[in-house]
Amino acid sequence: MDNETFITASRYLGAAFSVGFGAIGAALGEGYAAGIASESISYKPKASREVITTMLIGQAIAESAAIFALVVSMILLFGGPDFHSLNFGWACIGAGLCMGLAAIGSGLGAGIPAGQACLGTVIQPATSGKTNTTMLLGSAVTQTPAIFGLVLAFLLLFLDHSNMPVYPGWAALLGAGLSMGLGAIGSGLGNGFTAGEAVYGVARNPEQVGPTSMVMLVALGVAQSSAIYGFLIGLMLLFVTPKESILIADSARLLTAGICMGFGAIGPGIGSGIAGAYALKEVPRKPEERGTIFRVMLIGMAVAGSTAVYALVISMLLIHYFK
């Protein structure tokens, strides 16, 4: 089999991975939003026009994660650079996995604030502007993990990796994709939980929109850290050129560095998001206790993030220790 055959096959496989995985999250998230919208209309049928508008705006943001995945698929099928090394084939598969998996969490997560905003439109029609602003802010930040995935997928596709030895370079390229792709799932989903509760809280207590948005942004940022670790390991695998070696051990340690960081980031991302969600449920209700709740939330998130740090350490050891 020559290089061109392998590259063409890899492009097709990568395109399928990207749009296949990428379609999961956005579809589920939008379905959730539509379900809550239907429920909201049943409470107040007269507000159906406003609810449907809110639902469509929220769904459009959730859709963007799937559109990123579609774009990467299209590039893999019809465009992209014209490299001829075997590594480019592996990079195509890695880019597809990276973008597809990274879109799951953000798509699903962005649907949750959209649904809560529909409910908010019915609860307090007069202040639906504030609810929708919070929803837009929260959903937009929820897309960040998918954007990290897009950036790494582009780096995989458009940089020339031919200076990397094929063995164990193939494992580094696949590992980079897996690290970022899997690593983005938790943060995207967790951010969705947090933003959803913030939107609902603002709908209930519109006068608390400022402090609630502030706490929400900090919570979203902290929950983002595990996706950033995934991005970091992805960059390391791309830019730390490994020594040529046909040993299985050298391929395995680079591939597994990506798997370790990717899976390791899922739990802390979701967990930090849950912590943020409960905190944001209380912050608008009890503005006078905001400081205490905020402090405990940050401590709790830091502890919940510790296992992602363990995964980061193990991944770095696997990449660097045996170089």
Added chain:
Amino acid sequence: MEISGADFIRGMAFLGAGVAMGLGAIGPGIGEGFVAGKACEAIGKRPDEAGLITRTMLVGQAVSESTGIYSLVIALLLIFVV
């Protein structure tokens, strides 16, 4: 390509280390986050007991962390000892 037994075993040990730490981190992360969330909720309900609630949260999280530390230990053993 000839694969030596020692190379294969070392490769699988690395693979095992990554899988152990990666999957092992999922549970503690979600569990500890849930504890932290519920603690925030509890402080919203009983602000005067914030100290006690925070202490309980940290003890609970420490116990929940233990499985993550088991994974870390096994991963380090697989990388450096086996």
